[in-house]
Amino acid sequence: MPLPIGDTVGILADNLRIRKSVLPVSAKSAVAWARGLGLARGGETILYTGRMYQLMPYIEALNKVQEKIEDSWIAEYVKFGRVINRLINISALMALPSKSMRESCVKILVNIARLLGRAGVNFGYLYEEDLYSGALIYDLGVDDILEAHARRVMDVFKKYRVKKVITVDPHTTHMLRSVCPNLIKGYDLRVKSYLEVLAERELRPQKELRLETAIHDSCLYARHENVLREQRILLEKAGIDVREPAESGKFTFCCGGPAESLFPRKAKEYAKKRVDQIKKVSFRAVTMCPICLVNLQKAAGGEIQLEDISSYLVQAYCGG
Amino acid sequence: MALVNPGFVEEVRRSDRFNASACMNCGVCSAVCPMGIELLPRKLFRYVLLGVKDRVLEHGEAIYSCLLCKLCEVNCPAQVQIAENVRSLRYYMNKKVFKI
Numbered sequence A: 001m002p003l004p005i006g007d008t009v010g011i012l013a014d015n016l017r018i019r020k021s022v023l024p025v026s027a028k029s030a031v032a033w034a035r036g037l038g039l040a041r042g043g044e045t046i047l048y049t050g051r052m053y054q055l056m057p058y059i060e061a062l063n064k065v066q067e068k069i070e071d072s073w074i075a076e077y078v079k080f081g082r083v084i085n086r087l088i089n090i091s092a093l094m095a096l097p098s099k100s101m102r103e104s105c106v107k108i109l110v111n112i113a114r115l116l117g118r119a120g121v122n123f124g125y126l127y128e129e130d131l132y133s134g135a136l137i138y139d140l141g142v143d144d145i146l147e148a149h150a151r152r153v154m155d156v157f158k159k160y161r162v163k164k165v166i167t168v169d170p171h172t173t174h175m176l177r178s179v180c181p182n183l184i185k186g187y188d189l190r191v192k193s194y195l196e197v198l199a200e201r202e203l204r205p206q207k208e209l210r211l212e213t214a215i216h217d218s219c220l221y222a223r224h225e226n227v228l229r230e231q232r233i234l235l236e237k238a239g240i241d242v243r244e245p246a247e248s249g250k251f252t253f254c255c256g257g258p259a260e261s262l263f264p265r266k267a268k269e270y271a272k273k274r275v276d277q278i279k280k281v282s283f284r285a286v287t288m289c290p291i292c293l294v295n296l297q298k299a300a301g302g303e304i305q306l307e308d309i310s311s312y313l314v315q316a317y318c319g320g
Numbered sequence B: 001m002a003l004v005n006p007g008f009v010e011e012v013r014r015s016d017r018f019n020a021s022a023c024m025n026c027g028v029c030s031a032v033c034p035m036g037i038e039l040l041p042r043k044l045f046r047y048v049l050l051g052v053k054d055r056v057l058e059h060g061e062a063i064y065s066c067l068l069c070k071l072c073e074v075n076c077p078a079q080v081q082i083a084e085n086v087r088s089l090r091y092y093m094n095k096k097v098f099k100i
Helices: A005-019 A027-034 A052-069 A073-087 A090-094 A099-118 A135-139 A143-159 A170-183 A194-200 A219-224 A229-237 A264-279 A290-300 A309-317 B008-012 B028-032 B042-050 B053-057 B060-065 B071-075 B082-097
Strands: A045-048 A164-167 A190-193 A211-215 A240-243 A284-287 A305-308
Touching (some): A005 A073, A005 B082, A052 A099, A052 A264, A143 A170, A164 A170, A190 A194, A219 B071, A284 A309, A290 A305, A305 A309, B008 B082, B042 B053, B042 B082, B060 B082, B071 B082
Parallel strands (some): A045 A164, A164 A190, A211 A240, A211 A284, A284 A305
């Protein structure tokens, strides 16, 4: 039996409504990456993580459980899970993330903060008030709960008088730049991805990385947000030979990740197709979305070396 | 035999952004769909427009399998807002079927 759609969507939506996140990441864990960086709280310009990278270890852990449940007799009992989850946070008990995955996600966010610092960008952070953007609930079409959550996010921005937001992933960029303006009256935030900010600052590399890598574009950056040029400029200036797999740029092939929460088997099959396309042009690939990174990594099983783009950029522009 | 409910499209339509009627059934979307969902989006949208509610409801898996990747949308010659239309179907299912 496949995972029951209504109950699975219900659990995720209940979590957002009750716990402000589709999967419960504690505030302590979500802000751990910023420890010791001395970032100001709030400010006119903020780095907004939307907790996407912080969520990835939990999503990966939960998907392992879901893969086991999918097509098994246990799927029948997810409906009871939804009822219990409203009272006791069982999704937190099911999603126990690996330490290595948590550490690599922390590193990505630190890399991004270092790159922005190197570009001379003055920014603050909202710490425990840096809330999840609601991206998955938007995709799943639970718009009433999404709207209420979007207002919570906006209230925090208003509280800190934020005017400019720098995002770190395509899902959060899309939510804040294209979705929220249709949900919130008088929305006037200026939203840019850190890749756009770095590219417009014309950052110069400190070290030339003489290597080649395939590039896997995110669907949201490529087709919704028109972020296509920036990542290529930054990589090429860093001395990287960027290889384009079949179906890249505006016509990029999706990693399958959006299907993960309801159809983990399909998501993996789909990611394998993309890994095969990438393998034909390079044994390395860069991603710029945490969902793409995790889903492709899972499907690749070590066949290709996948890295978040920030890992290469920090080596080139910050000298390591 | 399928029952037809002419008011169904109005139940699904939440705003002007639901523009499935612009679809001219050319099939580009089905040809490029990376999920290989033959039903999505054109046949499913046709069921909505015709008001064949039961057919729509029995295809919940297809409705939620769509990745919203928009590969179909950038190739659509009729500028159908496919991803938003699929989201409208999900909203309908969430509300009316799953009571979320």
